[in-house]
Amino acid sequence: MQIRPNVIVLTIPLGESQVHPVLLKDEDGLTLIDTGMFDQYEALIQAIEEAGEAPSSLKRIILTHQDTDHIGNLPALAREFPVVRLFAHPGDLPVISGSQPMLKMTPERMAQLPPERREAFGRFLEQLKQLPEIEELHDAEHLPWGGGLEIIHTPGHTPGHICLYLREQELLLAADELRVLDGELAGPWDAATPDMPLALRSLLKLKDLPVRTILCYHGGVYEGSPDELIGTLTESLL
Template sequence: MKLKRFIVGMIETNAYILYDENSLEAFIIDPGDEPKTFIQYIDKKYLKPIGIILTHYHYDHIGATLSLKKKYNMPIYIHKKDVAGLKNPSINHSISSCREAISITPDRSLIDGDTIEASWIVLEVIHTPGHTPGGICLKVRNEHIIFTGDTIFNIDLGRTDLEGGNENAMKNAIRNKISKWDDCMTIYPGHGDAASMEYVRKKNIEFLDIMGKR
Protein backbone atom coordinates (compact mmCIF):
# COMPACT_ATOMS: atom_id res chain seq x y z
CA MET A 1 0.00 0.00 0.00
CA LYS A 2 1.17 3.51 -0.86
CA LEU A 3 -0.04 6.83 0.48
CA LYS A 4 0.42 10.24 -1.17
CA ARG A 5 -0.53 13.53 0.49
CA PHE A 6 -1.41 16.69 -1.44
CA ILE A 7 -1.92 20.18 -0.03
CA VAL A 8 -4.40 22.03 -2.24
CA GLY A 9 -6.46 25.18 -2.41
CA MET A 10 -6.45 28.52 -0.65
CA ILE A 11 -7.11 26.96 2.76
CA GLU A 12 -4.28 24.43 2.28
CA THR A 13 -6.46 21.36 2.59
CA ASN A 14 -4.92 17.93 2.84
CA ALA A 15 -6.03 15.44 0.20
CA TYR A 16 -4.79 11.89 -0.12
CA ILE A 17 -4.40 9.16 -2.71
CA LEU A 18 -4.20 5.67 -1.28
CA TYR A 19 -3.39 2.84 -3.66
CA ASP A 20 -2.48 -0.82 -3.93
CA GLU A 21 0.97 -1.31 -5.46
CA ASN A 22 0.01 -4.47 -7.33
CA SER A 23 -3.40 -3.73 -8.80
CA LEU A 24 -2.81 0.05 -8.85
CA GLU A 25 -6.40 0.55 -7.71
CA ALA A 26 -6.66 3.84 -5.85
CA PHE A 27 -8.93 5.84 -3.59
CA ILE A 28 -8.93 9.63 -3.56
CA ILE A 29 -9.80 11.14 -0.17
CA ASP A 30 -11.05 14.75 0.07
CA PRO A 31 -9.90 16.20 -3.28
CA GLY A 32 -10.45 19.83 -2.28
CA ASP A 33 -9.08 21.69 -5.30
CA GLU A 34 -6.60 21.63 -8.18
CA PRO A 35 -7.87 18.59 -10.14
CA LYS A 36 -4.85 18.75 -12.48
CA THR A 37 -2.57 18.00 -9.53
CA PHE A 38 -4.34 14.69 -8.95
CA ILE A 39 -4.65 13.84 -12.62
CA GLN A 40 -0.93 14.35 -13.23
CA TYR A 41 0.00 12.07 -10.32
CA ILE A 42 -2.58 9.40 -11.22
CA ASP A 43 -1.51 9.28 -14.85
CA LYS A 44 2.20 9.33 -14.01
CA LYS A 45 1.76 6.33 -11.70
CA TYR A 46 -0.70 4.58 -14.05
CA LEU A 47 -3.19 4.35 -11.20
CA LYS A 48 -6.77 3.11 -11.55
CA PRO A 49 -8.98 5.35 -9.40
CA ILE A 50 -12.04 3.47 -8.16
CA GLY A 51 -13.59 5.91 -5.72
CA ILE A 52 -13.65 9.37 -4.20
CA ILE A 53 -14.32 9.36 -0.47
CA LEU A 54 -15.34 12.59 1.24
CA THR A 55 -14.91 12.88 5.00
CA HIS A 56 -17.48 15.72 5.02
CA TYR A 57 -19.18 18.18 2.70
CA HIS A 58 -17.31 21.47 3.20
CA TYR A 59 -16.15 23.11 0.01
CA ASP A 60 -12.43 23.05 0.77
CA HIS A 61 -12.59 19.23 0.73
CA ILE A 62 -14.73 18.68 -2.37
CA GLY A 63 -13.67 21.25 -4.99
CA ALA A 64 -12.00 18.84 -7.45
CA THR A 65 -14.54 16.05 -7.00
CA LEU A 66 -16.67 16.56 -10.10
CA SER A 67 -13.66 17.03 -12.40
CA LEU A 68 -12.10 13.79 -11.16
CA LYS A 69 -15.37 11.88 -11.40
CA LYS A 70 -15.80 13.05 -14.97
CA LYS A 71 -12.23 12.11 -15.87
CA TYR A 72 -12.20 8.63 -14.30
CA ASN A 73 -15.89 7.70 -14.02
CA MET A 74 -15.74 6.56 -10.39
CA PRO A 75 -18.27 6.70 -7.54
CA ILE A 76 -18.41 9.34 -4.85
CA TYR A 77 -18.88 8.27 -1.21
CA ILE A 78 -20.04 10.33 1.77
CA HIS A 79 -21.87 9.63 5.04
CA LYS A 80 -25.65 9.66 4.67
CA LYS A 81 -26.01 12.56 7.12
CA ASP A 82 -23.81 14.75 4.92
CA VAL A 83 -25.60 14.00 1.64
CA ALA A 84 -27.88 17.03 1.97
CA GLY A 85 -24.93 19.32 2.67
CA LEU A 86 -23.04 17.97 -0.32
CA LYS A 87 -26.00 18.56 -2.65
CA ASN A 88 -26.80 22.03 -1.29
CA PRO A 89 -24.31 24.67 -2.48
CA SER A 90 -25.46 27.21 0.10
CA ILE A 91 -24.35 24.82 2.83
CA ASN A 92 -21.15 23.29 1.47
CA HIS A 93 -20.05 26.72 0.24
CA SER A 94 -20.33 28.37 3.67
CA ILE A 95 -16.67 27.87 4.55
CA SER A 96 -15.26 29.55 1.43
CA SER A 97 -17.08 32.60 0.12
CA CYS A 98 -14.43 33.29 -2.54
CA ARG A 99 -15.07 30.13 -4.56
CA GLU A 100 -17.93 29.08 -6.81
CA ALA A 101 -20.46 26.91 -4.99
CA ILE A 102 -21.16 23.46 -6.40
CA SER A 103 -23.76 20.75 -5.93
CA ILE A 104 -22.68 17.11 -5.91
CA THR A 105 -24.88 14.02 -5.81
CA PRO A 106 -22.99 11.09 -4.27
CA ASP A 107 -23.22 7.57 -5.66
CA ARG A 108 -23.18 5.86 -2.28
CA SER A 109 -24.08 7.05 1.20
CA LEU A 110 -22.18 5.55 4.11
CA ILE A 111 -22.99 4.64 7.69
CA ASP A 112 -20.83 3.83 10.69
CA GLY A 113 -19.16 0.44 10.31
CA ASP A 114 -19.28 0.32 6.50
CA THR A 115 -16.20 -0.84 4.62
CA ILE A 116 -14.88 0.29 1.24
CA GLU A 117 -12.44 -2.03 -0.51
CA ALA A 118 -9.83 -1.82 -3.26
CA SER A 119 -7.82 -5.00 -3.81
CA TRP A 120 -6.01 -5.50 -0.48
CA ILE A 121 -6.97 -2.10 0.93
CA VAL A 122 -9.98 -2.02 3.24
CA LEU A 123 -11.21 1.27 4.69
CA GLU A 124 -13.44 1.14 7.76
CA VAL A 125 -15.93 4.00 8.16
CA ILE A 126 -16.07 5.59 11.62
CA HIS A 127 -18.87 8.13 12.07
CA THR A 128 -17.51 11.09 14.04
CA PRO A 129 -20.06 13.92 13.91
CA GLY A 130 -19.37 17.31 15.40
CA HIS A 131 -17.74 19.31 12.62
CA THR A 132 -20.63 18.25 10.37
CA PRO A 133 -23.51 15.81 11.03
CA GLY A 134 -21.98 13.13 8.82
CA GLY A 135 -18.30 13.68 9.43
CA ILE A 136 -16.30 10.46 9.21
CA CYS A 137 -12.85 9.06 9.84
CA LEU A 138 -11.43 6.26 7.71
CA LYS A 139 -9.31 3.55 9.29
CA VAL A 140 -7.10 1.43 7.06
CA ARG A 141 -7.61 -2.15 8.20
CA ASN A 142 -4.41 -3.89 9.33
CA GLU A 143 -2.50 -0.60 9.25
CA HIS A 144 -1.88 2.07 11.90
CA ILE A 145 -3.47 4.74 9.71
CA ILE A 146 -6.66 6.77 10.17
CA PHE A 147 -7.80 9.64 7.95
CA THR A 148 -9.62 12.08 10.21
CA GLY A 149 -10.88 14.86 7.94
CA ASP A 150 -11.72 17.89 10.06
CA THR A 151 -12.67 15.93 13.17
CA ILE A 152 -9.28 15.94 14.87
CA PHE A 153 -5.91 17.46 13.97
CA ASN A 154 -2.50 17.08 15.57
CA ILE A 155 -2.95 19.93 18.08
CA ASP A 156 -6.67 20.77 18.04
CA LEU A 157 -10.15 19.73 16.90
CA GLY A 158 -12.45 20.71 14.05
CA ARG A 159 -14.68 23.75 14.46
CA THR A 160 -18.24 23.20 15.63
CA ASP A 161 -19.52 26.74 14.92
CA LEU A 162 -20.05 26.25 11.18
CA GLU A 163 -23.25 25.06 9.47
CA GLY A 164 -24.12 21.61 10.86
CA GLY A 165 -21.56 21.75 13.67
CA ASN A 166 -22.43 20.38 17.10
CA GLU A 167 -20.14 20.73 20.10
CA ASN A 168 -21.81 17.95 22.10
CA ALA A 169 -21.56 15.55 19.16
CA MET A 170 -17.86 16.36 18.85
CA LYS A 171 -17.30 15.66 22.55
CA ASN A 172 -19.11 12.34 22.26
CA ALA A 173 -17.06 11.35 19.21
CA ILE A 174 -13.85 12.13 21.07
CA ARG A 175 -14.84 10.31 24.25
CA ASN A 176 -16.55 7.28 22.73
CA LYS A 177 -14.43 6.62 19.64
CA ILE A 178 -11.25 8.61 19.12
CA SER A 179 -10.03 8.30 22.70
CA LYS A 180 -10.01 4.52 22.26
CA TRP A 181 -7.45 4.57 19.45
CA ASP A 182 -4.05 3.15 20.36
CA ASP A 183 -1.02 5.42 20.75
CA CYS A 184 0.59 3.79 17.73
CA MET A 185 -2.20 4.96 15.41
CA THR A 186 -1.24 7.81 13.08
CA ILE A 187 -3.91 10.34 12.17
CA TYR A 188 -3.85 11.98 8.74
CA PRO A 189 -6.05 15.05 9.13
CA GLY A 190 -7.75 17.41 6.69
CA HIS A 191 -5.33 20.22 7.55
CA GLY A 192 -1.85 20.26 9.05
CA ASP A 193 0.60 17.46 9.69
CA ALA A 194 0.04 13.82 10.56
CA ALA A 195 0.59 12.79 14.16
CA SER A 196 0.52 9.70 16.33
CA MET A 197 -2.20 9.34 18.93
CA GLU A 198 0.59 9.34 21.48
CA TYR A 199 1.43 12.87 20.31
CA VAL A 200 -2.24 13.87 20.37
CA ARG A 201 -2.53 12.72 23.98
CA LYS A 202 0.39 14.97 24.90
CA LYS A 203 -0.12 18.07 22.74
CA ASN A 204 -3.75 18.37 21.66
CA ILE A 205 -5.19 20.77 24.23
CA GLU A 206 -8.83 20.53 23.08
CA PHE A 207 -8.66 16.74 23.14
CA LEU A 208 -7.17 16.83 26.63
CA ASP A 209 -9.84 19.24 27.84
CA ILE A 210 -12.65 16.96 26.69
CA MET A 211 -10.95 13.97 28.30
CA GLY A 212 -10.43 15.91 31.54
CA LYS A 213 -6.67 15.47 31.36
CA ARG A 214 -5.68 19.09 31.83
Protein backbone atom coordinates in the same frame (compact mmCIF):
# COMPACT_ATOMS: atom_id res chain seq x y z
CA MET B 1 4.42 11.21 0.71
CA GLN B 2 4.08 7.45 1.12
CA ILE B 3 3.30 6.74 4.81
CA ARG B 4 2.44 3.05 4.40
CA PRO B 5 3.13 0.71 1.46
CA ASN B 6 -0.41 1.35 0.16
CA VAL B 7 -1.15 4.81 1.60
CA ILE B 8 0.00 8.04 -0.07
CA VAL B 9 -0.61 11.49 1.43
CA LEU B 10 -1.02 14.21 -1.22
CA THR B 11 -0.29 17.87 -0.57
CA ILE B 12 -2.07 20.60 -2.51
CA PRO B 13 -1.91 24.33 -1.78
CA LEU B 14 -5.02 26.08 -0.45
CA GLY B 15 -4.53 29.82 -0.03
CA GLU B 16 -1.53 30.28 2.21
CA SER B 17 -1.99 26.81 3.63
CA GLN B 18 -2.19 23.25 2.29
CA VAL B 19 -4.64 20.38 2.37
CA HIS B 20 -3.99 16.66 2.29
CA PRO B 21 -6.16 14.29 0.28
CA VAL B 22 -5.10 10.63 0.54
CA LEU B 23 -4.64 7.86 -2.03
CA LEU B 24 -5.13 4.23 -1.07
CA LYS B 25 -3.54 1.74 -3.44
CA ASP B 26 -5.08 -1.65 -4.07
CA GLU B 27 -4.66 -4.22 -6.81
CA ASP B 28 -7.75 -3.00 -8.62
CA GLY B 29 -6.75 0.69 -8.53
CA LEU B 30 -6.82 3.81 -6.41
CA THR B 31 -9.21 5.16 -3.78
CA LEU B 32 -9.04 8.94 -3.30
CA ILE B 33 -10.13 10.40 0.03
CA ASP B 34 -11.25 14.03 -0.38
CA THR B 35 -10.54 16.18 -3.39
CA GLY B 36 -9.47 19.76 -2.53
CA MET B 37 -11.12 23.08 -3.40
CA PHE B 38 -12.82 23.42 -6.78
CA ASP B 39 -10.17 25.61 -8.36
CA GLN B 40 -7.42 23.13 -7.45
CA TYR B 41 -8.14 20.45 -10.05
CA GLU B 42 -4.81 20.87 -11.88
CA ALA B 43 -2.92 20.83 -8.58
CA LEU B 44 -4.71 17.66 -7.50
CA ILE B 45 -3.98 15.82 -10.76
CA GLN B 46 -0.36 16.99 -10.61
CA ALA B 47 -0.02 15.76 -7.02
CA ILE B 48 -1.35 12.31 -8.00
CA GLU B 49 1.10 12.14 -10.92
CA GLU B 50 4.02 13.36 -8.81
CA ALA B 51 3.24 10.53 -6.38
CA GLY B 52 3.91 8.19 -9.32
CA GLU B 53 0.26 7.23 -9.80
CA ALA B 54 -2.01 7.53 -12.83
CA PRO B 55 -5.24 9.51 -12.29
CA SER B 56 -6.83 7.07 -14.76
CA SER B 57 -6.36 4.34 -12.10
CA LEU B 58 -8.90 6.09 -9.83
CA LYS B 59 -11.67 3.65 -8.92
CA ARG B 60 -13.36 5.28 -5.94
CA ILE B 61 -13.69 8.62 -4.17
CA ILE B 62 -14.64 8.81 -0.50
CA LEU B 63 -15.78 12.20 0.80
CA THR B 64 -15.19 12.64 4.52
CA HIS B 65 -17.76 15.47 4.65
CA GLN B 66 -19.53 18.20 2.72
CA ASP B 67 -17.14 21.17 3.10
CA THR B 68 -16.03 22.70 -0.19
CA ASP B 69 -12.31 22.24 0.45
CA HIS B 70 -13.06 18.48 0.55
CA ILE B 71 -15.60 18.03 -2.25
CA GLY B 72 -14.43 20.84 -4.54
CA ASN B 73 -13.01 18.69 -7.34
CA LEU B 74 -15.65 16.01 -7.15
CA PRO B 75 -17.64 17.26 -10.18
CA ALA B 76 -14.49 17.57 -12.34
CA LEU B 77 -13.20 14.13 -11.29
CA ALA B 78 -16.59 12.49 -11.87
CA ARG B 79 -16.68 14.07 -15.34
CA GLU B 80 -13.13 13.04 -16.29
CA PHE B 81 -13.28 9.54 -14.79
CA PRO B 82 -16.88 8.38 -15.17
CA VAL B 83 -16.28 4.83 -13.87
CA VAL B 84 -15.31 6.14 -10.44
CA ARG B 85 -17.66 5.16 -7.59
CA LEU B 86 -18.48 7.90 -5.06
CA PHE B 87 -19.10 7.43 -1.35
CA ALA B 88 -20.22 9.60 1.59
CA HIS B 89 -22.13 9.32 4.87
CA PRO B 90 -25.91 9.87 4.56
CA GLY B 91 -25.62 12.78 7.04
CA ASP B 92 -23.88 14.87 4.36
CA LEU B 93 -24.92 13.08 1.18
CA PRO B 94 -27.90 15.35 0.33
CA VAL B 95 -25.56 18.38 0.43
CA ILE B 96 -22.83 16.72 -1.62
CA SER B 97 -25.36 15.72 -4.27
CA GLY B 98 -26.65 19.30 -4.41
CA SER B 99 -30.17 18.62 -3.10
CA GLN B 100 -29.67 20.48 0.22
CA PRO B 101 -27.87 23.80 0.86
CA MET B 102 -24.40 23.70 2.34
CA LEU B 103 -24.15 24.03 6.11
CA LYS B 104 -21.36 26.63 6.07
CA MET B 105 -21.43 28.25 2.63
CA THR B 106 -24.81 29.86 3.28
CA PRO B 107 -26.47 32.33 0.86
CA GLU B 108 -25.40 35.13 3.28
CA ARG B 109 -21.77 34.04 3.13
CA MET B 110 -21.95 33.64 -0.63
CA ALA B 111 -23.25 37.20 -0.92
CA GLN B 112 -20.06 38.43 0.78
CA LEU B 113 -17.78 36.79 -1.78
CA PRO B 114 -16.21 38.84 -4.58
CA PRO B 115 -18.41 38.56 -7.70
CA GLU B 116 -16.04 36.27 -9.61
CA ARG B 117 -15.71 33.90 -6.69
CA ARG B 118 -19.47 33.96 -6.14
CA GLU B 119 -20.08 32.99 -9.77
CA ALA B 120 -17.53 30.17 -9.59
CA PHE B 121 -19.23 28.95 -6.44
CA GLY B 122 -22.64 29.09 -8.06
CA ARG B 123 -21.36 27.02 -11.00
CA PHE B 124 -19.85 24.52 -8.59
CA LEU B 125 -23.16 24.15 -6.70
CA GLU B 126 -24.95 23.54 -10.01
CA GLN B 127 -22.38 20.88 -10.97
CA LEU B 128 -23.06 18.99 -7.74
CA LYS B 129 -26.60 18.37 -9.01
CA GLN B 130 -25.19 16.61 -12.10
CA LEU B 131 -23.13 14.09 -10.12
CA PRO B 132 -23.76 10.38 -10.60
CA GLU B 133 -25.11 8.33 -7.69
CA ILE B 134 -23.24 8.66 -4.39
CA GLU B 135 -23.22 5.47 -2.34
CA GLU B 136 -23.75 5.54 1.43
CA LEU B 137 -21.10 4.74 4.02
CA HIS B 138 -22.20 3.97 7.55
CA ASP B 139 -20.62 3.98 10.98
CA ALA B 140 -18.64 0.81 11.78
CA GLU B 141 -18.74 -0.33 8.16
CA HIS B 142 -15.67 -2.34 7.06
CA LEU B 143 -14.30 -1.87 3.57
CA PRO B 144 -11.45 -3.76 1.89
CA TRP B 145 -9.58 -0.76 0.45
CA GLY B 146 -6.18 0.36 1.63
CA GLY B 147 -5.67 -3.11 3.04
CA GLY B 148 -8.86 -2.81 5.12
CA LEU B 149 -10.52 0.21 6.70
CA GLU B 150 -13.34 1.04 9.10
CA ILE B 151 -15.73 3.98 8.89
CA ILE B 152 -16.12 5.99 12.10
CA HIS B 153 -19.01 8.46 12.02
CA THR B 154 -17.84 11.59 13.85
CA PRO B 155 -20.61 14.24 13.56
CA GLY B 156 -20.19 17.79 14.87
CA HIS B 157 -17.92 19.46 12.29
CA THR B 158 -20.74 18.49 9.91
CA PRO B 159 -23.61 16.01 10.46
CA GLY B 160 -22.06 13.39 8.17
CA HIS B 161 -18.37 13.78 9.00
CA ILE B 162 -16.43 10.50 8.99
CA CYS B 163 -12.95 9.36 9.96
CA LEU B 164 -11.32 6.31 8.40
CA TYR B 165 -9.40 3.86 10.54
CA LEU B 166 -6.88 1.39 9.08
CA ARG B 167 -6.59 -0.92 12.07
CA GLU B 168 -3.85 -3.21 10.78
CA GLN B 169 -1.71 -0.21 9.95
CA GLU B 170 -2.59 1.64 13.17
CA LEU B 171 -3.39 4.61 10.99
CA LEU B 172 -6.21 7.11 11.57
CA LEU B 173 -7.37 9.35 8.72
CA ALA B 174 -8.98 12.01 10.90
CA ALA B 175 -10.20 14.42 8.17
CA ASP B 176 -11.23 17.60 10.09
CA GLU B 177 -11.93 15.94 13.46
CA LEU B 178 -8.27 16.56 14.39
CA ARG B 179 -5.71 19.04 13.05
CA VAL B 180 -1.96 19.50 13.24
CA LEU B 181 -0.94 23.05 14.21
CA ASP B 182 2.78 23.87 14.37
CA GLY B 183 3.56 20.20 14.82
CA GLU B 184 1.06 19.77 17.67
CA LEU B 185 -2.14 17.76 17.47
CA ALA B 186 -5.30 19.86 17.95
CA GLY B 187 -9.06 19.31 18.05
CA PRO B 188 -11.63 20.49 15.50
CA TRP B 189 -11.47 24.16 14.46
CA ASP B 190 -14.11 26.11 16.46
CA ALA B 191 -14.92 28.59 13.70
CA ALA B 192 -15.77 25.79 11.23
CA THR B 193 -17.46 23.41 13.68
CA PRO B 194 -21.11 24.40 14.21
CA ASP B 195 -21.77 21.71 16.85
CA MET B 196 -18.61 21.57 18.96
CA PRO B 197 -20.17 19.62 21.89
CA LEU B 198 -21.15 16.89 19.42
CA ALA B 199 -17.71 17.01 17.73
CA LEU B 200 -16.11 16.49 21.15
CA ARG B 201 -18.39 13.56 21.93
CA SER B 202 -17.40 12.14 18.53
CA LEU B 203 -13.72 12.41 19.53
CA LEU B 204 -14.39 9.82 22.23
CA LYS B 205 -15.01 7.29 19.44
CA LEU B 206 -11.37 7.75 18.38
CA LYS B 207 -9.99 7.17 21.87
CA ASP B 208 -8.25 3.95 22.89
CA LEU B 209 -7.85 2.73 19.32
CA PRO B 210 -4.38 1.39 18.52
CA VAL B 211 -3.05 4.40 16.53
CA ARG B 212 0.57 5.10 15.62
CA THR B 213 0.00 7.65 12.87
CA ILE B 214 -2.72 10.27 12.32
CA LEU B 215 -3.33 12.06 9.05
CA CYS B 216 -5.15 15.37 9.36
CA TYR B 217 -6.53 17.03 6.21
CA HIS B 218 -5.34 20.34 7.64
CA GLY B 219 -1.81 19.99 9.01
CA GLY B 220 -0.76 16.63 7.62
CA VAL B 221 0.91 13.69 9.31
CA TYR B 222 1.27 13.35 13.09
CA GLU B 223 3.19 10.41 14.49
CA GLY B 224 1.58 9.35 17.77
CA SER B 225 -1.71 8.56 19.47
CA PRO B 226 -4.56 11.08 19.89
CA ASP B 227 -5.56 9.68 23.29
CA GLU B 228 -3.94 12.29 25.52
CA LEU B 229 -5.36 15.21 23.54
CA ILE B 230 -8.81 13.59 23.41
CA GLY B 231 -8.66 13.02 27.17
CA THR B 232 -7.93 16.71 27.73
CA LEU B 233 -10.53 18.01 25.27
CA THR B 234 -13.31 15.77 26.56
CA GLU B 235 -12.60 16.06 30.30
CA SER B 236 -15.69 18.18 30.84
CA LEU B 237 -17.89 15.53 29.17
CA LEU B 238 -16.92 12.68 31.44
